[in-house]
Amino acid sequence: MKKIYLFVLAIFCLTAYHVQAQIKWDAQKFMPLSEIKPGMKGKGYTVFSGTTVEEFDFEVVSIYYNRFPGLHIVWAKGVSDNFKRTGSAGGMSGSPMYIDGRLIGALSRSYRNQREHANLFGITPIEFMIKVTEYGMQPKLSYQGTQLFNFGTETVAESIDATTLLFSKRSSEYTPQSFDSLQMDYFSEQLPLPVAMSGVNSETMRFYKPLFDKFNLMPLESPGGGSEVKKSPVEQGQIVGVAYARGDYTAFGYGTITYIDGEELLAYGHSRDGEGNVNLPISGGYVHFIMPGRFRSSKVASATQIIGTLVQDRQPAIAGIIGEHPSYIPVTLNMETADGGLHHRSYEVIRHRSFSPVYVEAGAASLVRALEFAAADHTLTVGTTITLKPQPGLLSREIVYKNVYSSGGSPQYGVMSVLRTPLLQLSNNAYTPVAFEKIELNLKLENKRRSARIERIQVDKQRYRPGETVEVIMTLRPYLENPITLMGTITIPNDTPDGLITLLAMNATADAQWQRSRAPLNFRPKNINQLVKVLQQHENNTDIIFELFLSQPGLTIQGEEFSNLPTSVMSVMNSAKQVGESGYTRSTTLHRDRLSTKYVIFGSGALALVVDRNAP
Template sequence: MSGQGRNLTPIIVERHGPKKAPMSSSLAKSVSLALLLSIALPVAVVPALELDTERFMPLEEVQPGMTGVGRSVFQGTTIEEFDAEIISILKNAFPKHDLILARLSGGPIEEAGVIAGMSGSPVYIDGRMIGAVGYSFGLFPKEPIAGITPIEQMLELFEREDRSTHPQLTRHEETWEELLAGFVYSRASEPSHTARSLAETAAIRHPLPSGGGISPVRTPLVLSGFDATAISEMTSLLDRFGFIPIQGGAYSGEEAAEIPLEPGAVLGVQLVGGDASAFAIGTLTYREGDRILAFGHSMFNSGQAAAPITNGYVHLVLKSLYDSYKMGAPVGIVGTLGQDRIPGITGRLGTEPDLIPFDITVASPGLPAPETFHLEIFDDPIFAPQFVRWSLASIVRTTNRGLGNITLHADTEVELRSGQTLHLDNIFSDLTAIDAAGEELGTSIALLMLNPLERAQIARMQTRVAIEETLRTASIERLHLEQTRVHPEEEVALHIWLRPHLERPIPVQTRIAVPADVPDGTYQLIVSDAATAQAIEVLRATWRFIPTEFDQLLHLLEDQDRNDEIILTLILPRPGAVVRGEELPLLPPSVLHVMQPELEAGEGGMTGGKVVFRTDISTDFVITGAKTIPLTVDRSESSVRK
């Protein structure tokens, strides 16, 4: 990963707990039942573990009034101790999940409260670990009250990991179908299901806590290489997952191998690395050989997961009445995330995760020469497309002027590990060109990664962006056919007038010929922009846009008309059918009747007409608008041509 030392050799350190803490004589205060009602989270049943009671204190032994110490990093890489006083045990705080209620003190906690980034900080009583700081209470608490996830529940994640197979990256088929529908229709209207809305839907399932609720200790997501616009958008989306997106920077200092990985050390999850970085800060709870536990709560609650885990450095603790947090930076990748579930996350040291290399090359008037940015994005079908979108938009915005219309040409090559490739190429021109390019790319990548047809693993991506600081748009103003009645194969001249922005209309001339085998009749010649042409085609033959094979999906994504093309479509309004993605036009009524059971069984659908002619004309403008003119095909010798 660019700019980071990578050490994938496990760092062996001696495990040890802190010195024993004396028992406290203070009694716990009672806790309102209202605190228990803010989260209801699913959990799978796993076999009970035999706990090593020499190293771990069972929950049944933890009593109100006990005192202990926790371990965390508040500055640099030095692990410091803080105090914890047990208040009570919250039985069944979540389904089959208990919490230990504790009052924390010592160090910066006195002023900062429970600090975002402390997630996973281990807590010990009499030298035995009881669990990890994982939860906080309320929005503006007057004292640092924390929920400690019992160590038994966290250790069960190792059992899940032992039984797990490779992460299944494909989500529910209905999610993919909604995303596909949004992609197909979005070019002609406001997108209802795009990469962005998909992640927003996932976020809604993680409601923000009420003022008196239990919520996971928030996770700082330290960002570098992203602009303020992208960070603002990340905040609105990732806030529901408990992240605090903050602008930070990289760290150059100790190598990864020089930082011991022991309970209390900084442990993070690297979502993006390279010339842009997104680093989620937490704390290592427990290490057993090359396996680790951390966080004390979920990150995305995605189950099996695969992302780089890193050690890290804390620049400072920023104290706030609302959210105090650790500002830090990753130092080096040390392994791979394994499980992401309610009790915490697991990881395995010394392993190298699968990442998506993403290179972005920008040619812009704001740069003396084209510049290439190298990124690596964690391989997740829901959030990788978001970071593709955010990364592309941020880099283009920071290398281009901040205000005014631009014209943006984006050309992307996606290589899959199967050897297949996907080529995406389009042009955008207006105030929203950067966001539109990012949204289209992100949605295409989401469709690829979420598809239920075949597992798509991206080997690498490269996007080339060319920017002009001008508006290049033109609308279709009018049409003229020199003849409106023709014989098959007879050429006819078509005149199109385009009106560029702030300019006089300009003519575009072409000639069209009706194919020889089409029947007589009156056709509709539609001259339109790419978005309108696709919308018409979707209404005419919706089933053509529902791939049943992976190659069909690649073709659908790749075979999109460019925004700078005029699309000519000649349609005969007669019914036909699509079966398994293949169009069967101009079928006799008797054949359509025979095929009806197969169509009703979900193998295809009806079409609203036959496209007998379709071509495109490249222009120097992003085209908008559509016009229609009738054209009659008549084989009779006496037909009158006009």
């Protein structure tokens, strides 16, 4: 009993220490802004290659007071040859700057397109950086990441493509004019954080570029295997950052360590995303080289070992603790390629409600592209299982999806379409926080396109009795093949009233669009369990779906549809005194059936039929 008491006491004391701990001002180590004057010379420290911290010389040029309210910036120019060759490069954010042996702050800002030998850069004073630790040095255990994208229930209800919400078409197609370029050249900005990713290509980068631009991230190419160095020193001037993904796919956003005090560190001289109290794993890094650029140079680096936890992300700096770190989400990808080969890949991504889906999707797309091809005729069978961690009230922890895709484009798009909606919807749901336990993908690729388009549908007559079976004859046009004829059937229910009904024959995509427009409230969940249920509703892409419907409104109440209700009953149930819990449907579904094929089906068609109890 005494041992348990001592253990609990030790944990309490350690927790209390980190909550209260902060880096204290030390006049012997730090130089205040009031002592810094133009013309003073000093030395900066950063890694230009490998893990060796090199010094470079600088001279103070001026001081900006209140560059931001209450935050001042020291401006300096690099004067040594090693710095002149690169200028202020991406990844140098946080490089410690010393005058007379005392730390004055971190390199953090610069101008674009500086002329040769200008080499101006901004320094965030250390006195502002250490104030970040006053918010406490304990990770926020409930941290999920800021909801950077606003997803309401309408995203599920209307089957909105998340791509348009994340990356607007306007932003991706906008071409800067000369005034915009001139304007940006004359405004300083914090150094962008490089994000080095393995398996990137220009097509993928065009897709994600608006996201990186929005958060001042600089996407770069990086080797998936990293470097021969798997462990780097944890010291001032070394690389530090967040490894968004680790394993067979990597993504690493990084800057430089400014100061270490025991188990606590300061870095960047500016925020990462400005999320405040956070809980993210941080890693060391290895610099392969500095890539010179006309716009701005950048360090190209790979993550090494995980060194601790990022706990504060605020405007003057980020702060972390060395030691333990939060867990990642494991992702496995098993793929049978067209040659019959079996391939197993695995990686893990950070736990963040906005960035986890992005890097899970980007990683899977990158690996699929690497294992096969960029674009060619293919058929891809996709099986996905997303497993959630147990939590009270969650009835089903697994979201299972299996389908077939076929086209002449890239197989990565089939994988991306399967992952994007459930991951974003679950991560950003408005009902309860959820945590992913693991994600598994099982893929099979054929180097043949198996798709067919519905060209024509017909029936043998127009008038049917209730209870009679309708034979539907369809003409399909397989890709690069002659048309074929298939026949499906659907039975008219016995209680169908006389009059006009509509027969639909459609592929899975058309069916999903129709159902969401016909009865949108069926797809507007009210809790996490309804959301999980909605995300698992799908039709097979190789099926032709038949539906008979009556142009008569029904009613949806709390996600459950009621049809064939008398008008008086619907009026009472859908009271005008409230909205949101119930609503009318555009039509009433009488019956649904399916015809399985060996093709991925495209297209749809509709026919009007007459129900007549006296029909021959």
